[in-house]
Amino acid sequence: MRNTILAAIIIGLILVIAFCFFYSRSLSKPILELKKVFERAANGDLNIRANEKIYNELGLAAKSFNKMLEKIKDLTYRDMVTELYNYNGFFLELPYKMKKLADKKIVTSIVIISIDDFKRINSIHGFDFGDGVLCDFARQLKNFLRGEEIVARFLGDEFILFLYEDDILTIEERIKKLWNLCSGEVKVNDNQFVMRVSIGASVSTDNSIAIEEIIHQATIAKLIVKKMGGNHYRFYDFELEELIKEEQKIENDLYHAIENNEFKLVYQPIRELATGRNIGIEALLRWTNPLYSKVSPLVLIQIAEQNGLIIEIGRWVLKEACRQNKQWQKEGYSPIIVSVNVSAIQFEQTNFVEMVKEILEETELEPKYLELEITERIAMDRVEEKLLKMKELKSMGVRISIDDFGTGYSSLAYFTRFPIDTLKIDRSFINNMLNDENAKTIVTTIINMAKSIKIKTIAEGVETWEQLEYLKKKSCDQIQGYLISKPVDPHIIVEMFEEEILTN
Numbered sequence: 001m002r003n004t005i006l007a008a009i010i011i012g013l014i015l016v017i018a019f020c021f022f023y024s025r026s027l028s029k030p031i032l033e034l035k036k037v038f039e040r041a042a043n044g045d046l047n048i049r050a051n052e053k054i055y056n057e058l059g060l061a062a063k064s065f066n067k068m069l070e071k072i073k074d075l076t077y078r079d080m081v082t083e084l085y086n087y088n089g090f091f092l093e094l095p096y097k098m099k100k101l102a103d104k105k106i107v108t109s110i111v112i113i114s115i116d117d118f119k120r121i122n123s124i125h126g127f128d129f130g131d132g133v134l135c136d137f138a139r140q141l142k143n144f145l146r147g148e149e150i151v152a153r154f155l156g157d158e159f160i161l162f163l164y165e166d167d168i169l170t171i172e173e174r175i176k177k178l179w180n181l182c183s184g185e186v187k188v189n190d191n192q193f194v195m196r197v198s199i200g201a202s203v204s205t206d207n208s209i210a211i212e213e214i215i216h217q218a219t220i221a222k223l224i225v226k227k228m229g230g231n232h233y234r235f236y237d238f239e240l241e242e243l244i245k246e247e248q249k250i251e252n253d254l255y256h257a258i259e260n261n262e263f264k265l266v267y268q269p270i271r272e273l274a275t276g277r278n279i280g281i282e283a284l285l286r287w288t289n290p291l292y293s294k295v296s297p298l299v300l301i302q303i304a305e306q307n308g309l310i311i312e313i314g315r316w317v318l319k320e321a322c323r324q325n326k327q328w329q330k331e332g333y334s335p336i337i338v339s340v341n342v343s344a345i346q347f348e349q350t351n352f353v354e355m356v357k358e359i360l361e362e363t364e365l366e367p368k369y370l371e372l373e374i375t376e377r378i379a380m381d382r383v384e385e386k387l388l389k390m391k392e393l394k395s396m397g398v399r400i401s402i403d404d405f406g407t408g409y410s411s412l413a414y415f416t417r418f419p420i421d422t423l424k425i426d427r428s429f430i431n432n433m434l435n436d437e438n439a440k441t442i443v444t445t446i447i448n449m450a451k452s453i454k455i456k457t458i459a460e461g462v463e464t465w466e467q468l469e470y471l472k473k474k475s476c477d478q479i480q481g482y483l484i485s486k487p488v489d490p491h492i493i494v495e496m497f498e499e500e501i502l503t504n
Contacts, residue, residue, distance in 0.1 A: 079153040081131050082138035090152035094162055097148040107171050109203045110218045111161040116196040116230040118157035175201050179233040198225040199233035220244055251307050258316055262289045265320050266487040270480045273472055280337035283321035284487045305345050314346040322363040333497045339371040344378045353392045367397030375403045394419040416453055423450050427461025447474050
């Protein structure tokens with residue numbers, strides 16, 4: 001009996017040990033497997049999945065983990081607003097798409113689309129409306145795709161697409177269709193507006209080129225479109241990259257131009273038609289660096305605006321123009337008005353009015369001898385804000401001129417509210433007015449409208465006696481152009497003063 005009991009105990013212990021061993025194995029194995037899944041997910045493998053078929057709490061934990069991982073994957077690779085791939089998702093998916101197309105003789109393209117002035121949409125209608133615009137835009141792009149093509153939200157208001165076709169001509173035609181599809185009138189939540197987009201594309205027949213390089217090329221093409229005013233499309237070529245590199249070099253040298261005393265001002269006279277006297281001059285910036293003698297001043301200003309240097313350059317121009325005008329007065333010449341162009345970025349600075357006041361005090365120039373030229377486009381953007389600044393400047397005694405008038409789409413009614421002294425009729429109308437009835441009508445209308453609200457008119461770009469006679473006939477107040485003088489150095493202006501003294 002004792003042996004039997006002992007045997008039973010031993011057998012029982014063996015059974016218990018075996019049970020515990022197999023039971024612990026059944027628990028530990030899925031735990032260890034789940035641990036491995038956690039580790040792979042932690043190392044960046046978001047495609048791993050835990051085993052949900054275990055019929056206990058571990059199975060429920062695995063199910064919850066998979067849901068969490070799916071959410072993390074969406075946050076990592078999906079854009080939450082448009083539900084498209086984001087930049088990470090695009091790079092993750094693109095190799096698989098290209099691998100499927102590897103055996104086919106096709107032409108591929110990376111296309112980057114940027115919505116022009118999207119910040120304006122957000123500021124006017126709010127961010128919820130802006131998100132709605134992005135969602136509608138994303139749906140359009142998804143419907144445009146076929147086969148293994150993909151689209152993703154690139155950055156903010158930009159989208160990136162991978163497209164392919166059988167030949168270069170076909171894919172170029174398709175990208176043109178894409179631009180037409182994305183541009184034009186759009187209606188979102190009963191709000192209608194015109195959508196403008198800039199598209200840069202890189203087309204490739206060589207699958208060995210790194211995708212990062214192709215995206216870089218498409219980005220360069222898009223930047224060029226933006227620089228040219230947007231609302232168009234362009235394909236990358238080598239000349240574009242050289243152009244960007246040249247602009248970067250100009251930007252770097254422009255940064256040191258003020259400290260190296262490389263800027264100077266030239267002055268173009270403004271003549272009063274009634275008296276034939278030069279009553280004003282426009283100050284124009286020139287860069288004396290010999291490397292950039294052939295670069296247009298407009299290009300230099302554009303580059304300065306893009307990198308923020310225009311604020312410092314603009315201050316230098318304003319101060320130098322006021323200093324020079326005061327210097328002529330100290331030398332005994334009759335006081336004249338100096339006109340200075342103001343860029344959009346410069347005028348939008350919160351301290352702009354204070355800066356003008358400081359410069360006038362520093363140079364001791366009376367405000368009535370300074371005229372600030374603001375383009376029509378600047379004046380018509382955020383009208384109430386610009387109107388307030390103009391009134392502050394006007395209360396100081398500074399004169400206000402609207403430059404390039406007639407080239408924008410502003411309502412003439414606005415200009416009855418602006419405290420402006422002169423309208424400068426754009427040179428494009430003056431050049432064409434003797435041959436183009438529409439241009440002639442625009443010039444006549446601007447002159448008559450200005451007279452009715454007691455504003456002076458200046459015709460820019462007058463180059464022929466015929467133009468001068470027509471403007472006299474229509475009672476234009478002042479003219480400016482090569483017929484009188486090209487922009488000249490200060491000592492030539494002094495010679496003109498002396499000549500006028502002798503004539504009188």
